Amino acid sequence: MTQTMAHETRTDDVFPVKGVDHLKFLVGNAKQAAHYYSTAFGMTCVAYRGPEQGYRDHAEYVLTSGGARFVVTGAVHAGAPGADHVTKHGDGIQDIALEVPDVDKAYAHAIAAGARSVAEPYDLKDEHGTVRVASIATYGDTVHSLIDRSGYDGPFLPGFVSRAPIVDRQPAIDAGLQPKRFFQAVDHVVGNVELGRMDEWVEFYRRVMGFTNMAEFIGDDIATDYSALMSKVVADGTRKVKFPLNEPAVSQRKSQIDEYLEFYDGPGAQHIAVATNDIIASVDAMRAAGVQFLDTPDSYYEDPELRARIGNVRVPIDELQSRKILVDRDEDGYLLQIFTSPVQDRPTVFFELIERHGSLGFGKGNFKALFEAIEREQERRGNL
Numbered sequence: 001m002t003q004t005m006a007h008e009t010r011t012d013d014v015f016p017v018k019g020v021d022h023l024k025f026l027v028g029n030a031k032q033a034a035h036y037y038s039t040a041f042g043m044t045c046v047a048y049r050g051p052e053q054g055y056r057d058h059a060e061y062v063l064t065s066g067g068a069r070f071v072v073t074g075a076v077h078a079g080a081p082g083a084d085h086v087t088k089h090g091d092g093i094q095d096i097a098l099e100v101p102d103v104d105k106a107y108a109h110a111i112a113a114g115a116r117s118v119a120e121p122y123d124l125k126d127e128h129g130t131v132r133v134a135s136i137a138t139y140g141d142t143v144h145s146l147i148d149r150s151g152y153d154g155p156f157l158p159g160f161v162s163r164a165p166i167v168d169r170q171p172a173i174d175a176g177l178q179p180k181r182f183f184q185a186v187d188h189v190v191g192n193v194e195l196g197r198m199d200e201w202v203e204f205y206r207r208v209m210g211f212t213n214m215a216e217f218i219g220d221d222i223a224t225d226y227s228a229l230m231s232k233v234v235a236d237g238t239r240k241v242k243f244p245l246n247e248p249a250v251s252q253r254k255s256q257i258d259e260y261l262e263f264y265d266g267p268g269a270q271h272i273a274v275a276t277n278d279i280i281a282s283v284d285a286m287r288a289a290g291v292q293f294l295d296t297p298d299s300y301y302e303d304p305e306l307r308a309r310i311g312n313v314r315v316p317i318d319e320l321q322s323r324k325i326l327v328d329r330d331e332d333g334y335l336l337q338i339f340t341s342p343v344q345d346r347p348t349v350f351f352e353l354i355e356r357h358g359s360l361g362f363g364k365g366n367f368k369a370l371f372e373a374i375e376r377e378q379e380r381r382g383n384l
Contacts, residue, residue, distance in 0.1 A: 013210055013236070013237045014109055014209075014210040015100075015106055015109055015110070015208070015209040015210045015211075015236075016100065016101055016102075016106075016236075016237075017098050017099070017100055017209070017236045017238075017240065017241050018098075018099040018100065018101065018240070019067070019098070019099055019240045019241060020068075020096065020097070020098060020099070020186045020189070020240075020241060021069070021097040021098055021099040021145070021147045021149070022062075022069040022070065022071050022095075022097045023069070023070050023071070023093055023095070023096060023097070023186065023189070023269075023272065024070075024071045024073060024093065024094050024095035024097060024145075025070060025071065025072045025073065025091060025092065025093055025094070026073050026074075026082045026085045026086050026089075026091070026092065026094045027072050027073065027074050027086065027091040028074065028086050028090075028091060029074055030058070030059045030060065030061055030072045030073055030074030031059065031061070031074070033061075033072040033074070033091065034061035034063060034072050034166055035166055035167070036343075037063050037070060037072065038063065038165065038166040038167040039166075039167050039289050040286060040289040040290055040291045041065065041182055041183075041286065041291075041351075042065060042169060042178065042179070042181055042182035042183075042282075042285060042286075042289075043063035043064060043065045043068075043070065043182075044063060044064055044065065044165045045061055045062065045063050045163055045164070045165050045166045046062050046063070046064050046155055046156070046162065046163065046165075047061075047062035047155035047156040047160040047161065047162055047163055048060065048061055048062070048160065048161060048163040049157075049159050049160040049161065050076070051076060053159060053160075053161060055159060056076070056077075057075060057076065057077070057080035057081060058073050058074060058075055058076060058080060058081075058082070059073075059074050059076055060072070060073045060074075060160070061163075061166075062155070062156045062160060062163075065181045065182060065183050065184065065274075066181050066183065066184025066185055067184060067185045067186075068183060068184065068185050068186050068274060069156075071095075071156075073094075074086075082094065085141060088141075088265050088266075089141065089264050089265055089266070089268060089348070090263070090264065090344055090345070090346040090348060091343075091344040091346075091349065092264060092268055092269065092348060092349055093142065093189070093268065093269035093272070093349065094141065094142065094143065095135075095142070095143050095144070095145050096138070096142065096143075096144055096189055096243075096269065097144065097145040097146075097147055098144055098145070098146055098147065098241065099147050099148070099149065100146050100147065100148060101148065101150070102148065103121050103132040103133065103134050103146045103147070103148045104121050104132070104134075106134075106146050107120070107121050107134040107136070107146055109208075110136050110146075110208045110209070111136070113207045113208045114204075114207060114208065115136040115137065115204075115208045116136065116137040117134075117135075117136060117137075118135035118136055118137050118143050119133070119134055119135040119145075120134060121133070121134040121146075122134070124157055124158040124159070125158055126154060126158035126159065127154075128152055128153050128154030128155075128158070129151045129152035129153055129154065130151045130152060130158075131147060131148065131149045131151070131152045131157055131158060132147070132148040132151075133145060133146065133147055133148075134146045136208070138191075138201070138204070139191055139193050139197075139201055139245075139267040139268070140193075140264075140266045140267030140268045141266065141268070142191070142267070142268055142269060177285075178281075178285045179278060179281040179282060179285060182274075182276065182281075182282040182285055182286060182353075183274035183275060183276040183282060183353065184275060184276065184277065185274065185275045186272060186273070186274060186275070187242070187273040187274060187275040187352075187354050187356075188233075188242035188243065188244060188272075188273045188362075189242075189243055189269055189271075189272050189273070190243070190244045190245075190246060190269065190270045190271045190272075190273070191243060191244070191245050191246070191267065191268070191269055191270065192246050192247070192257050192260045192261060192264075192267055192268060192269075192270040193245060193246070193247050193267040194247065194248075194261060194266075194267060195247055195248050195249075196247065197247060197267070198230060198231075198232060198245050198246065198247035199232075201245050202232050202234055202245060205234040205243065206234070209236065210236070210237070211234040211235055211236055211241075211243070212234065212235060212237070213232055213233070213234060214233040214234065214235040214239070214242065215232070215233040215361070215362065216231070216232045216233075217230070217231040217232075217362075217364060228248075228249035228250070228255060229246050229247065229248055229249050229255050229256070229257045230246070230247050230248075230249050231244055231245065231246045231247075232244070232245055233245070233362065239360065244362065246270065248261070257270075259347055260347070260348055263346045263347055263348050264346065264348045268348070269349065270348070270349065270350070271339070271349065271350045271351060271352055272349075272351050272352070273337075273351070273352040273353075273354050274351060274352070274353060274354070275354055275355070275356065276353050276354070276355050277355065278355070279315075279325060279336045279337075279338065279353055279354075279355040280315060280319065280323065280325075282353055283323050283325065283338060283353065284323070286340075286353075287323075291340055291343075292340060292341040293324060293338050293339065293340055293341065294324070294338070294339045294340070294341060294377065295324055295376070296324040296326060298321065300326075301317055301318075301320065301321040306327075309329060310327050310328070310329045310334060311329065311334075313327055313329075313334055313336070313357070314357065315336065320336070323338070324338065325337070325338045326338060326363060326366040327366075328359070328361065328363040328364065328366050329359065330359050330360075330361045330364070332358045332359050332360050332361070333356070333357045333358020333359040334357050334358065334359050335354055335355060335356045335357065335359040335361065335363060336354070336355040336357075337352055337353065337354045337355070337363050337366065338352070338353050339351070339352050339353075340352075340353075341377060347377070347381055
C-alpha cells in the first residue's frame with residue numbers, strides 16, 4: 001500500500017533549511033575517490049585541504065556538479081579522526097550537511113527537541129569571511145552539520161584552498177562527447193535503519209527538524225517474491241530536502257536493506273539520488289567512463305500495462321530500453337531513473353540518476369523491477 005501525503009508549503013517552519021550544503025564521504029583513499037568522481041561522475045574539483053595547509057590528519061577534496069557538492073575525506077595516518085569509521089563501514093557518507101539561515105536557532109531547537117549534540121555552534125574564519133557551524137547526530141554514525149555560509153566567499157570552508165580540476169573535461173564537452181555536467185543537484189538521500197526503527201527516525205525528523213511525512217511505501221508495493229522492505233519519506237516544508245528512510249521487513253530471504261546493514265555494520269546512508277536534465281547523455285557518459293548500472297530485463301519495456309500507464313515521455317521507449325532506464329508516472333507527471341551498482345567493494349552505497357518532469361514521486365511503479373535487479377546482484381555476491 002502506498003500513501004502519498006498532500007504537498008504543502010509551510011510558513012511556520014521551526015527549522016528552515018536552504019538545502020543540502022554538502023555530502024561528506026569518509027573514504028580509504030581520498031585522492032583516488034576524487035579522481036573517480038571527477039572522471040566517472042563528471043564532477044569538478046574546486047578546493048582542497050591537507051597536510052600542505054597544516055591539517056595533519058586528512059586529505060580532503062571538494063567536488064561540485066551544479067549545486068551538488070561532495071567532500072571526500074581520507075585519513076593520512078592510522079590514528080586520524082574518522083579512520084575507524086572507514087574500518088567499520090568502508091567508504092560511506094558520514095555527514096549530510098544542511099545549509100540553514102540561523103545555525104544557533106536551528107541547533108537550539110534541535111537540542112531542545114531531543115537531538116544529540118555532536119558540536120555546539122562555533123565560527124570558522126579566514127580572509128574570506130566567517131562560516132558558522134554546528135552538528136547533531138542522526139541514525140547510526142551519520143551526522144547533520146548545520147552551516148551558515150552567508151558571510152563567506154571562499155572556495156568552501158576556512159582552511160581550504162582553491163584547486164584546479166583533477167580532469168580537464170572541456171575538450172570532450174567542446175567536441176560534444178560529454179554533457180557540460182552529468183547532474184546538477186542532490187535530489188534526495190536515502191537512509192537505511194534497523195528493523196523496527198524507521199518510525200522512530202521519522203518521528204525524529206518531525207520533532208527535531210519539523211519535517212513532514214511526504215510518502216509511505218509498505219506491503220506489496222515494495223516487495224518481491226523473496227524480499228521486502230518498508231519506507232517512509234520525510235521532507236522539509238519546501239521539499240528541497242527529502243530523506244527516504246528504509247527498514248527491512250520479514251521475508252523469505254535477505255533483503256537489500258539486510259545486506260546493507262550487515263556490510264555497512266549498522267545504519268547509514270544507502271544511496272544518493274542526483275537530479276539530471278538529460279539522463280540519456282548522463283548515462284552514456286558515465287557508462288563510457290566505466291560506471292556500472294543495474295540491469296533491467298527487456299520484458300519490463302515490453303509490458304503493455306507499463307506502456308499504457310506511462311503514456312508519452314520525451315524519450316522513445318527503445319532508447320530507454322537500450323540504456324536500461326526506468327520510467328514512472330504519477331498524478332503530477334513522470335520521471336526517468338536509473339541506479340548504479342555499489343560504487344565500492346562493499347555492497348553498500350550506490351547512486352540514482354533521476355530526471356523529473358513534474359513528478360514529485362520516487363518511482364513507485366519501478367520498485368518491483370528495481371528490487372528484482374538488486375536481488376540478482378545479491379545472488380551473484382552470494383548474499384541473497
